[in-house]
Amino acid sequence: xxxxxxxxxxxxxxxxxxxxxxxxxxxxxxxxxxxxxxxxxxxxxxxxxxxxxxxxxxxxxxxxxxxxxxxxxxxxxxxxxxxxxxxxxxxxxxxxxxxxxxxxxxxxxxxxx
Amino acid sequence: xxxxxxxxxxxxxxxxxxxxxxxxxxxxxxxxxxxxxxxxxxxxxxxxxxxxxxxxxxxxxxxxxxxxxxxxxxxxxxxxxxxxxxxxxxxxxxxxxxxxxxxxxxxxxxxxx
DNA sequence: TACTTATTTGCATGATTGCGCACACGTGCT
DNA sequence: AGCACGTGTGCGCAATCATGCAAATAAGTA
Numbered sequence: 001x002x003x004x005x006x007x008x009x010x011x012x013x014x015x016x017x018x019x020x021x022x023x024x025x026x027x028x029x030x031x032x033x034x035x036x037x038x039x040x041x042x043x044x045x046x047x048x049x050x051x052x053x054x055x056x057x058x059x060x061x062x063x064x065x066x067x068x069x070x071x072x073x074x075x076x077x078x079x080x081x082x083x084x085x086x087x088x089x090x091x092x093x094x095x096x097x098x099x100x101x102x103x104x105x106x107x108x109x110x111x112x113x
Numbered sequence: 114x115x116x117x118x119x120x121x122x123x124x125x126x127x128x129x130x131x132x133x134x135x136x137x138x139x140x141x142x143x144x145x146x147x148x149x150x151x152x153x154x155x156x157x158x159x160x161x162x163x164x165x166x167x168x169x170x171x172x173x174x175x176x177x178x179x180x181x182x183x184x185x186x187x188x189x190x191x192x193x194x195x196x197x198x199x200x201x202x203x204x205x206x207x208x209x210x211x212x213x214x215x216x217x218x219x220x221x222x223x224x225x226x
Numbered sequence: 227t228a229c230t231t232a233t234t235t236g237c238a239t240g241a242t243t244g245c246g247c248a249c250a251c252g253t254g255c256t
Numbered sequence: 257a258g259c260a261c262g263t264g265t266g267c268g269c270a271a272t273c274a275t276g277c278a279a280a281t282a283a284g285t286a
Contacts (some may be wrong), residue, residue, distance in 0.1 A: 011153040018145045027140035028274080032131045039219045040124040047233060057276050062234060064274090081283040082234045089220035091215035100206035100213075106152045107202035141244080160263060170246050175264055176245090194253040194262050 010106035017099040025071035030054050031064050035087060038074060044084030122221035130212040138184035143167050144177050148200060151187060157197030 025031060037053040050113060051061040065085055068074045073092065077084045139145060150166040151158060164174040179199050181187045186205060190197045 023139035026136035
């Protein structure tokens with residue numbers, strides 16, 4: 001069975017990692033700027049602080065951060081009247097590496113194996 | 114200088130890897146299906162063959178493949194009246210890993226260093 | 227309570243996008 | 257030349273989206 005389902009197996013694994021929502025969330029320049037800002041920050045950032053990286057209205061930044069949070073890319077923690085946003089670099093890096101692994105495993109399984 | 118520009122350095126490196134076009138190209142379900150199809154294929158696929166993975170009109174698939182090619186994700190090779198599309202899994206995997214590295218390097222530089 | 231600050235949300239608008247359809251272009255065959 | 261096939265393109269439509277503005281909500285302070 002392993003031999004006959006090689007292609008479909010790798011496709012299944014690959015498609016599990018090909019999350020459209022992740023790439024949609026990262027497919028916007030403003031959101032990428034926010035991600036870079038969060039990644040380079042020493043700690044959590046408020047909406048106002050995060051907004052410094054892009055010439056977008058604060059309300060737009062709030063919406064973008066909500067979208068990133070909704071996509072599971074960042075986490076929010078309410079503290080008083082502020083909201084602290086954090087990016088888990090390690091988690092995102094792991095997700096990207098998993099996808100990279102799935103891609104190459106697929107290739108290896110279909111072309112070599 | 115290295116110490117004072119730590120944060121901006123990692124941001125620069127990171128932003129170089131945060132290509133919006135790449136994620137825009139991967140932010141569509143049909144295009145992701147095409148990528149998975151190309152990744153699991155033993156060799157190059159024609160437009161008609163690639164279109165089998167998604168219930169989208171052939172013209173739409175042609176446009177999607179052109180978009181992926183334009184984003185540098187896949188390569189096209191004309192052969193007679195057909196066009197063979199190929200996905201360089203290794204290149205894409207490397208790009209994803211580079212981004213993962215940049216993310217973690219940024220984090221390390223800002224929080225630990 | 228009144229006031230300031232931080233964030234979110236409703237709304238309108240302009241721009242982008244995915245799609246199917248019809249047609250054009252290029253190629254191979256008879 | 258005539259025809260069939262594979263692919264790309266112009267066009268219009270519907271849906272989504274990013275944005276700014278203004279108002280609303282929530283929280284701290286005088």
